[in-house]
Amino acid sequence: MASRNQNRPPRSPSAKKDGIDQVPFDKRRKIGLGRTVGPASTGRMRQPFAVVNSRQDGMGNSDMGSAEGSECGTVEFTREEVEALLNVKFKGKQFDFKGKLEQMTEHIKRLKLCIKWFQQTEENHVLEKEKLQSVMESVEKKCMDTEVEMKSKVEELNLIISDLKKTVSSLEERVAKEESDKLDAIECHRKEKEARVDGEKLQALLSSDLEKTRQEKSAAERKAASFEDMYKRAQEYNVSLQQYNSKLQKDNETHSESLKRVEMEKLTIVENLSNLRCHNKALQDQLTSFKASQDEFIKQKESLSNELRCLRGELQQVRHDRDHQVTKVQALTAEVVKYEEFTGKSCVELDNLTIKSNALEETCSSQREQIRILQQQLAAANEKLKMVDLSASETRAEFEEQKRIVQELHDRLADTELQLSEGEKLRKKLHNTILELKGNIRVFCRVRPLLPDDGVATETAVIAYPTSTEALGRGIDLMQSGQKHPFTFDKVFTHEASQQDVFVEISQLVQSALDGYKVCIFAYGQTGSGKTYTMMGRPETSEQKGLIPRSLEQIFQASQSLQVQGWKYKMQASMLEIYNETIRDLLSTNRSNGLDVSRTENGVQGKQYTIKHDANGNTHVSDLTVVDVCSIKEISSLLQQAAKSRSVGKTQMNEQSSRSHFVFTLRISGVNESTEQQVQGVLNLIDLAGSERLSKSGSTGDRLKETQAINKSLSCLADVIFALAKREDHVPFRNSKLTYLLQPCLGGDSKTLMFVNVSPDPSSIGESLCSLRFAARVNACEIGIPRRQTTTVRPSDSRLSYG
Numbered sequence: 004m005a006s007r008n009q010n011r012p013p014r015s016p017s018a019k020k021d022g023i024d025q026v027p028f029d030k031r032r033k034i035g036l037g038r039t040v041g042p043a044s045t046g047r048m049r050q051p052f053a054v055v056n057s058r059q060d061g062m063g064n065s066d067m068g069s070a071e072g073s074e075c076g077t078v079e080f081t082r083e084e085v086e087a088l089l090n091v092k093f094k095g096k097q098f099d100f101k102g103k104l105e106q107m108t109e110h111i112k113r114l115k116l117c118i119k120w121f122q123q124t125e126e127n128h129v130l131e132k133e134k135l136q137s138v139m140e141s142v143e144k145k146c147m148d149t150e151v152e153m154k155s156k157v158e159e160l161n162l163i164i165s166d167l168k169k170t171v172s173s174l175e176e177r178v179a180k181e182e183s184d185k186l187d188a189i190e191c192h193r194k195e196k197e198a199r200v201d202g203e204k205l206q207a208l209l210s211s212d213l214e215k216t217r218q219e220k221s222a223a224e225r226k227a228a229s230f231e232d233m234y235k236r237a238q239e240y241n242v243s244l245q246q247y248n249s250k251l252q253k254d255n256e257t258h259s260e261s262l263k264r265v266e267m268e269k270l271t272i273v274e275n276l277s278n279l280r281c282h283n284k285a286l287q288d289q290l291t292s293f294k295a296s297q298d299e300f301i302k303q304k305e306s307l308s309n310e311l312r313c314l315r316g317e318l319q320q321v322r323h324d325r326d327h328q329v330t331k332v333q334a335l336t337a338e339v340v341k342y343e344e345f346t347g348k349s350c351v352e353l354d355n356l357t358i359k360s361n362a363l364e365e366t367c368s369s370q371r372e373q374i375r376i377l378q379q380q381l382a383a384a385n386e387k388l389k390m391v392d393l394s395a396s397e398t399r400a401e402f403e404e405q406k407r408i409v410q411e412l413h414d415r416l417a418d419t420e421l422q423l424s425e426g427e428k429l430r431k432k433l434h435n436t437i438l439e440l441k442g443n444i445r446v447f448c449r450v451r452p453l454l455p456d457d458g459v460a461t462e463t464a465v466i467a468y469p470t471s472t473e474a475l476g477r478g479i480d481l482m483q484s485g486q487k488h489p490f491t492f493d494k495v496f497t498h499e500a501s502q503q504d505v506f507v508e509i510s511q512l513v514q515s516a517l518d519g520y521k522v523c524i525f526a527y528g529q530t531g532s533g534k535t536y537t538m539m540g541r542p543e544t545s546e547q548k549g550l551i552p553r554s555l556e557q558i559f560q561a562s563q564s565l566q567v568q569g570w571k572y573k574m575q576a577s578m579l580e581i582y583n584e585t586i587r588d589l590l591s592t593n594r595s596n597g598l599d600v601s602r603t604e605n606g607v608q609g610k611q612y613t614i615k616h617d618a619n620g621n622t623h624v625s626d627l628t629v630v631d632v633c634s635i636k637e638i639s640s641l642l643q644q645a646a647k648s649r650s651v652g653k654t655q656m657n658e659q660s661s662r663s664h665f666v667f668t669l670r671i672s673g674v675n676e677s678t679e680q681q682v683q684g685v686l687n688l689i690d691l692a693g694s695e696r697l698s699k700s701g702s703t704g705d706r707l708k709e710t711q712a713i714n715k716s717l718s719c720l721a722d723v724i725f726a727l728a729k730r731e732d733h734v735p736f737r738n739s740k741l742t743y744l745l746q747p748c749l750g751g752d753s754k755t756l757m758f759v760n761v762s763p764d765p766s767s768i769g770e771s772l773c774s775l776r777f778a779a780r781v782n783a784c785e786i787g788i789p790r791r792q793t794t795t796v797r798p799s800d801s802r803l804s805y806g
């Protein structure tokens with residue numbers, strides 16, 4: 004025991020003053036729940052062992068002796084030396100305790116040196132890492148800046164390029180459009196010209212036709228005039244012929260009268276015929292001549308009539324011709340008018356087209372000018388683009404260079420990270436070794452938020468969290484009457500920490516229950532500090548579920564995913580509470596008035612449960628209901644049943660949930676049929692009753708009895724912790740049901756974690772200080788070495804059973 008005490012770190016005077024067994028920061032920082040299983044880890048601290056050095060002469064007087072003399076920090080260890088140091092075996096005769104003690108002292112000194120060296124190396128590593136990270140960050144920042152700048156430049160350029168491309172394409176489109184317009188206009192112009200020429204030709208033709216027609220018209224008019232003259236003359240001639248005819252008829256009448264007279268005369272003459280025969284003959288001759296002249300006149304008349312008829316026909320023809328010519332003239336006149344109109348229209352159209360053509364020519368020339376300007380602009384833009392390309396390629400080259408540097412730094416960082424991870428592995432191994440040598444219990448502190456019932460403004464906060472690097476996330480300062488009480492734990496959760504945040508920190512611990520470790524998590528703190536909230540929470544809401552439901556969910560999920568590796572798990576759950584130093588089975592189906600009952604020959608009586616620990620450190624409570632569970636659903640219903648059992652007890656006996664200690668136990672047995680491995684883990688999740696000062700509680704009667712029972716069991720817990728901390732020969736585990744139940748967790752080979760729950764309410768500062776002091780003591784307490792329960796089974800023996 005004396006030699007173990009030499010290994011312990013010196014206590015700070017302030018810690019002593021506070022009555023706290025404080026462990027220095029650096030040492031505690033490495034404290035964790037390692038799970039190294041090997042020849043070294045399976046050995047217990049209390050077992051005798053021999054020292055064997057890596058570069059040794061068999062008695063440990065090796066090169067490491069050089070390290071031994073210089074504690075100032077110039078000593079260095081190689082990996083082999085460290086491993087040799089971790090795997091030392093002490094030599095000597097069986098009962099040469101003195102020799103062995105010396106060897107152990109030597110070995111412990113070397114271990115200290117090694118730990119010191121490692122701490123320095125680790126600090127150096129951390130410093131180097133930080134340096135590298137800062138360099139890396141600055142370079143990455145620079146690089147990112149450059150990248151961002153580049154990106155923005157490239158984007159800008161891309162924008163300019165796209166703008167220019169758009170402009171060019173739009174201009175090209177416009178040019179093409181203008182060209183096509185121009186071509187259309189030219190085509191139109193050409194067509195118009197052709198139409199104009201055709202029109203002109205047509206006009207000329209029409210003009211000549213018109214001229215011809217005019218000539219024809221004038222000829223026709225002349226002809227018509229001549230025909231009219233002729234008609235007039237023919238009419239006149241007709242009139243004269245009619246006059247002549249009437250004259251001839253008159254003459255004929257006169258001649259007839261003359262003939263009559265002649266005949267009369269003939270008669271006279273006949274009378275005077277003879278006389279006148281001659282005369283008659285002459286007269287007859289005269290008559291014949293007259294007849295001949297009459298025939299001739301008749302003939303002449305007939306020929307004149309024929310001529311008149313002809314002339315009339317001719318006149319008719321001329322009239323007809325004239326009418327025809329007049330209609331023709333009229334048609335020609337209309338045609339002339341039409342042509343004149345058409346020619347006028349064509350002229351207007353031609354003028355319009357000429358104007359349009361002129362306008363188009365003007366547009367063409369202006370567009371030609373515009374195209375020229377745009378081409379100039381394009382050339383300038385191309386020039387600019389070239390420049391920009393040049394600068395972009397320069398920037399790209401710079402970027403590539405930066406990228407290369409970043410890559411180099413990445414590589415260096417990866418190397419360093421590799422080194423660090425190697426170091427981390429070594430650190431973990433050393434840490435586990437330290438933990439195993441020290442057998443510490445981990446302590447997490449959780450501060451609940453201020454509740455409306457606290458009735459205190461946040462300004463009067465009495466809890467602060469130090470922000471120094473060494474205490475960040477691990478320190479908590481309690482202010483009481485202007486005095487600061489600093490505490491450091493493995494982890495401190497502020498009032499802002501969620502249930503998930505808390506669970507993340509313990510999930511590894513829960514996982515190790517599946518790996519065959521005994522795991523115990525319990526919550527300690529004054530009434531109303533948040534123990535039940537932390538352990539159970541509100542299982543019905545996913546965000547406020549506590550550690551118990553979350554742990555069980557994880558256990559079932561992990562056990563299922565391990566099935567692919569050949570693992571088969573069997574789980575058994577039990578739940579009990581310790582109320583007034585009495586164990587109560589919360590899953591018992593025979594409950595009466597909140598008490599478990601059993602029927603005996605003498606009638607019904609309360610069950611007496613006894614706690615037993617076997618050689619493997621497994622705890623058994625006689626007659627306790629143990630239920631096989633296969634799913635989280637089953638466990639949830641059991642938890643509900645337990646909650647009901649507790650609440651029944653509460654109602655009947657006017658107790659509060661905090662008036663009893665709640666213990667949930669899950670036994671996990673795993674068999675791997677392929678590797679023939681067997682593990683047995685236990686997960687104990689405990690919600691302790693709330694500590695309360697009698698003076699403050701003002702309890703009386705049953706309530707006073709409960710408070711006294713709680714305080715007694717908690718003070719028994721404190722006694723056990725203090726005895727363990729002082730490494731006393733006798734640890735009073737049996738003084739209370741709670742401590743006896745927790746014996747394997749506190750003094751055995753469990754991985755144990757204590758939550759100390761603290762209320763931020765200033766009126767609770769006294770209790771908070773007590774809780775924190777107690778927790779600090781627990782933190783400094785050395786318990787057994789976590790040991791994994793694993794065996795290799797014969798395939799036929801793979802069925803598990805509990806005693």
Ligand SMILES: Nc1ncnc2c1ncn2[C@@H]1O[C@H](COP(=O)(O)OP(=O)(O)OP(=O)(O)O)[C@@H](O)[C@H]1O
Pocket residue numbers: 450451452454498528529530531532533534535536537659660661662691692693694760
């Ligand atoms: N972290 C937290 N966030 C929000 N509310 C909390 C938190 N911790 C505790 N509370 C609330 O504080 C109140 C007291 O918490 P809880 O019942 O868990 O305390 P307790 O320590 O178990 O008390 P007791 O010892 O009397 O059982 C409850 O209303 C709970 O919801």
